[in-house]
Amino acid sequence: MSFSTGGALRAIASPLSRFRSVEERIGILGFTLALVFAMSQSLWAHEFKVADIEIVHPWSRETPAGAKVAAGYLLVRNNGTEDDRLVSVSGEIANRTEIHEMAVDDKGVMTMRPLGEGIEIPAGGEVELKPRSYHVMFMDLRQAPKQGESFAGTLTFEKAGTVDIEFSVDAMGGASTHMDHDDHGG
Template sequence: MSFKHSFAAAIACVFLATSAIAGDASIMIDDPYARASTKMSTSGAAFMTVMNHGSEDDRLVSVRSEVADRTELHTHLEDANGVMKMVHVEEGFSIPAGGSHALARGGDHVMFMGLRQPFAQGDQIPVTLIFEKAGEITIDIPVDLERKPMHGGGHMKHGAQKTDG
């Protein structure tokens, strides 16, 4: 087999493996990363872009992780005095069909409260995202304590859909 054919076969294997991992899920996660503000922090946050390649709207309704006592979907809101505060978003975030929703610093995000151990650069944080229609998608989120705001890595992550049974 020529190099050209071997290369094409290798690419096909990678594509098929990725499709098998993603299953029928139309939800994809782009550029996830997690941070804690200091080594002694008791809380941290994760950011990513959630994309919906399906034909129906979906909703990220919850999140869970074993790295903290509580893991919630949060956003920042300004109170009557102009002070920004974080609040739990119990209804979750809408992910429109053919669209995306950014979980970004200063906005919507995943919040880890009561960290069981410090986040260290390069760690992988297992997180389960729970969607209204797509179900549960478990991903590993890399810890990046050096990332500056608005600097994405552009790496696509496909979540493996977890089924109960």
């Protein structure tokens, strides 16, 4: 039995060489790329939609042990021609959830208050819930949000209705790769 070094090297160098035609090779490569793309979409996409409302990247921060509250943030776009209103939010990690506004007055005093009427989302506009501004307060936590995990939530809009979303959890007070995060809560 003779052994050809050149043939063995070609087989190792090209794992697709066992297929007879270029079309077979291209087909396998295309299928593999499509499969990888389809499987990774959930890693890239973190947007949700209901009617004309689009919710972009809901997120929260990990909380220290024993914390009773956590905050949630997201961007809401209204692609419609009528104003809408975010009227309520829920999260599986909390017994109670409210929409809040944090503001600093002209004397430098910070206030935080619940928005019982919700937040108006103007037609063709967007509202960002972010640190030191509008945000979601998860109160009486059932479980602490942990970095790298996610948790389910629900947003209810006056006109568009209800949409299930998922909040991703970033590091506690750390730098983030998402939108406009800072090291402060609320």
